[in-house]
Amino acid sequence: MRTGLILPNDDIAAIVADAVGDWIEDGDIVCVTEAVVARSQNRYMSCRELADDIRAKLDLKPGARLAVVSPIASRNRFALVLRAAAMATRGGTVVVQFSLPYDEVGNQVIDPEFARTRLRLKKVYKSLLEARGNTPHLNILIREVVAALVLQQHGFQILAMRKIMGRGIADVTVRDPGGAVAPLEVTFSEVEKAVRQAAALKADMPEATRAYAATVDLARRTVTLYDAATGGAEPAVVGFYPYGDVEEDMRDPEAIAEAEVGEGAFRHPITGVDYRRLYRETILAGGAQAEVFFAENPLKVYDRGYLDGVILGEVHGWEASRELFLSFGARVPVVTLDEIGPPPWGVIGSNVSNYDECRLKLLPEDADATAEAIRRAIRERSRKDVEVLIFGDGAYKDPDTGIYELADPYPAIGQSEGLRTVRLRTGLKLKMHVDTLYQQGLSREEIASRLSGARSAGADEVGTTPRNLSSLVATLADLVAGSADAGTPIVVVRGYLPSEGR
Numbered sequence: 001m002r003t004g005l006i007l008p009n010d011d012i013a014a015i016v017a018d019a020v021g022d023w024i025e026d027g028d029i030v031c032v033t034e035a036v037v038a039r040s041q042n043r044y045m046s047c048r049e050l051a052d053d054i055r056a057k058l059d060l061k062p063g064a065r066l067a068v069v070s071p072i073a074s075r076n077r078f079a080l081v082l083r084a085a086a087m088a089t090r091g092g093t094v095v096v097q098f099s100l101p102y103d104e105v106g107n108q109v110i111d112p113e114f115a116r117t118r119l120r121l122k123k124v125y126k127s128l129l130e131a132r133g134n135t136p137h138l139n140i141l142i143r144e145v146v147a148a149l150v151l152q153q154h155g156f157q158i159l160a161m162r163k164i165m166g167r168g169i170a171d172v173t174v175r176d177p178g179g180a181v182a183p184l185e186v187t188f189s190e191v192e193k194a195v196r197q198a199a200a201l202k203a204d205m206p207e208a209t210r211a212y213a214a215t216v217d218l219a220r221r222t223v224t225l226y227d228a229a230t231g232g233a234e235p236a237v238v239g240f241y242p243y244g245d246v247e248e249d250m251r252d253p254e255a256i257a258e259a260e261v262g263e264g265a266f267r268h269p270i271t272g273v274d275y276r277r278l279y280r281e282t283i284l285a286g287g288a289q290a291e292v293f294f295a296e297n298p299l300k301v302y303d304r305g306y307l308d309g310v311i312l313g314e315v316h317g318w319e320a321s322r323e324l325f326l327s328f329g330a331r332v333p334v335v336t337l338d339e340i341g342p343p344p345w346g347v348i349g350s351n352v353s354n355y356d357e358c359r360l361k362l363l364p365e366d367a368d369a370t371a372e373a374i375r376r377a378i379r380e381r382s383r384k385d386v387e388v389l390i391f392g393d394g395a396y397k398d399p400d401t402g403i404y405e406l407a408d409p410y411p412a413i414g415q416s417e418g419l420r421t422v423r424l425r426t427g428l429k430l431k432m433h434v435d436t437l438y439q440q441g442l443s444r445e446e447i448a449s450r451l452s453g454a455r456s457a458g459a460d461e462v463g464t465t466p467r468n469l470s471s472l473v474a475t476l477a478d479l480v481a482g483s484a485d486a487g488t489p490i491v492v493v494r495g496y497l498p499s500e501g502r
């Protein structure tokens with residue numbers, strides 16, 4: 001249902017009651033998006049106000065080094081929170097630890113194949129270095145792994161490694177930045193031999209259109225790449241890659257440093273945004289230096305050097321993460337998103353209100369009480385007994401994009417009292433029972449009678465997946481209401497509330 005413009009300090013209860021008017025019926029669920037409720041409550045916060053709050057709660061001094069762990073990847077949902085965190089350091093540093101390869105709601109932050117291959121190669125590299133000792137022949141394998149890691153950093157995709165992955169006929173099979181598939185032979189100094197071998201392998205690979213040879217100098221920490229397509233005696237150098245500045249990162253099989261990603265852009269496949277670059281630019285805009293890395297273990301942030309404070313950026317798992325940090329002995333002050341900004345939600349579920357002016361819109365205050373006020377206003381206006389639900393993002397995973405679009409803590413931000421007493425939505429697995437009874441030879445009438453008896457007896461031993469009714473309705477409302485310029489902040493759901501829940 002459409003309404004007129006809803007502005008700060010408007011009476012949201014009266015507006016909703018007038019919008020549903022006499023069309024409403026007893027037993028309906030009136031769903032109102034949290035965005036207009038928060039706007040009517042004037043729930044806004046500037047980045048400066050948030051920065052001051054972060055600084056006070058973490059006791060940050062000028063030039064502080066602050067970590068932000070497992071943030072959601074979103075310009076709308078998190079970028080301004082990150083800018084405020086940068087402002088709070090007053091010229092310090094913000095270290096961002098992304099989960100990999102996705103954030104907690106399914107946004108891709110790094111190419112999954114790149115991350116999977118790199119971590120596997122780094123694990124092999126570390127093991128080979130530890131096992132090398134007085135076994136020089138392992139240097140052969142080490143050179144091949146180093147070549148793969150260094151070339152991957154510079155835009156090559158590693159498709160196969162004969163000795164390491166057990167695939168391919170070359171030392172390394174790559175797809176170069178231009179998209180060409182090529183065998184790569186690795187050596188220490190025998191360039192001409194490696195070039196001839198790569199050229200011969202190219203002839204045996206119908207998919208190959210290029211061929212390369214590489215020399216790896218472990219002492220000088222350099223990789224030199226040669227064009228081996230023609231197999232000539234004087235191959236051209238097509239790349240020279242010192243790797244001393246990332247060697248320490250290459251030894252860590254649990255994390256991927258930003259320097260290892262090189263200049264390759266990992267754009268989200270749907271939005272086209274490179275969140276690594278976006279968050280770095282956001283931190284710089286907040287007056288701080290930026291460090292970005294990727295790791296699954298949130299405690300990995302402690303390996304990045306001294307920290308003055310930690311912000312846990314999760315929207316859903318913040319309580320478990322806080323317990324994890326505390327159980328391992330938090331070395332510095334740790335806060336979650338619900339602890340920065342005003343109660344009850346802090347900045348969880350916040351949105352950009354004005355990007356240029358660095359202004360955030362927060363979730364509604366006392367949303368349950370607001371839902372009750374709307375319910376009473378509808379009762380007075382229309383003489384109908386309804387329930388009211390204030391909804392945020394629905395709990396829905398898009399099958400095409402893989403994005404789990406639940407950037408709010410819950411689908412139902414607030415609800416009237418009647419909805420708070422409704423039990424989980426359960427019941428008989430009707431389609432299974434019908435099939436079972438039919439296969440037993442029962443008639444249509446006998447099946448109907450048997451199902452009626454099972455329902456009245458409350459049989460649910462083989463029932464549907466239990467789901468919270470409020471979450472289901474809120475998700476439905478979010479999907480129906482849409483976004484952008486839809487202009488439908490109210491959704492009325494009819495015939496859904498179970499009679500036993502009223």
